[in-house]
Amino acid sequence: MLSIVPTPLGNLEDMPPRALRALREATAVYCEDTRRTRNLMTHFGLTTPVLRYNERDERDNRRLLERLQAGDDLALVSDGGLPCISDPGRRLVALASRNGIAVTVLPGPSAAVAAVAGSGLPGDSFVFLGFLPRAPGKQRRILQETAALGRTMVAYESPFRVKDLLELAEDVLGRQAQACVVRELSKLHEEWLRGTLAEVRAQLAARSELLGEFVVVLHPKEAPEHA
Numbered sequence: 001m002l003s004i005v006p007t008p009l010g011n012l013e014d015m016p017p018r019a020l021r022a023l024r025e026a027t028a029v030y031c032e033d034t035r036r037t038r039n040l041m042t043h044f045g046l047t048t049p050v051l052r053y054n055e056r057d058e059r060d061n062r063r064l065l066e067r068l069q070a071g072d073d074l075a076l077v078s079d080g081g082l083p084c085i086s087d088p089g090r091r092l093v094a095l096a097s098r099n100g101i102a103v104t105v106l107p108g109p110s111a112a113v114a115a116v117a118g119s120g121l122p123g124d125s126f127v128f129l130g131f132l133p134r135a136p137g138k139q140r141r142i143l144q145e146t147a148a149l150g151r152t153m154v155a156y157e158s159p160f161r162v163k164d165l166l167e168l169a170e171d172v173l174g175r176q177a178q179a180c181v182v183r184e185l186s187k188l189h190e191e192w193l194r195g196t197l198a199e200v201r202a203q204l205a206a207r208s209e210l211l212g213e214f215v216v217v218l219h220p221k222e223a224p225e226h227a
Contacts, residue, residue: 002068002096003075004089005029006082006108010187012043016108020044026075030064032088036079048075055088061095068101082110086130086156111185112154115215119152119180120194122224126152134161136168143172147220154217159210166201169218173197178219184212196222 003022008014023029023046030053031037037050053076054060068074076083076092082105083089096103116123127146132139132155146153157165162181169177175198183191189212193200197218204210 001073001102001104002064002092003073004083004093004103004105005075005077006106006110007037007040007077007080009080009109009111009114009185012040014109014186015040015044016106019106019108020046022075022106023048023077025073027067027072029075029077031077032079037077040077053088053092055091061092064092065095065099065101068096069099080109080111082108085110085112085128109186111156111182111213111215114185115180115182115217116152116154118182118192119217121152121178121180121217121219123152126154129153129155131156132165136164139165139168140172143169147173150220152217152219152224154215157214157216159212159214162210162214162216163201163204165216166197166204169216170197170201173218173220174222176222178221178224180217182215182217183210185215187212 003026005019005022006016026048028049028051029037030051034050034052041050064074076089078087081087084093093103112128116126127149129142129146132142175196177197179195179197179200181193181200193203
């Protein structure tokens, strides 16, 4: 069996008990960064072998499939949150499914869902954009197409590009569109900025340096209705 196992976004107290059991009972744990995952395993006293998984390497995918076909129970984790959601894992899940291997997913931390829940914006229906393309033209088109749906939208962004994304979003959606930017979700320096897109962008623009991981939640309407 292949188990997709969530891990904390930053706060280790968020580690689900069922996820701990899955990691403990697995034949091996595959991950993005063995150093980070080994630190997690050590913290919880887990001794299951930890191996790196490169989704873009078809040899890796084939190697894991062979282990699953041989009867091994493998766990897949990402550096934080739920694998396959803007993190590696999709190809392996698809490959395992096509070959009749059982796949189970354990619910757990997800930055996108947590950000929507705390944004104050409609969460009955939202569009998850993940990491947007680097090209401004492609970003603009995606924002325009998503805004046409009239739904809350969620994107991940780095501290080096979040100001540019908000500037573009303000140009596309307007100054009075609603925004919530979450920095370092679940970590020691967690921060939430809420307001109009212009207000939130101005707060970040005034800072000379930005650190941490960002989740950007936007809504094209000035006063969105909640279901």
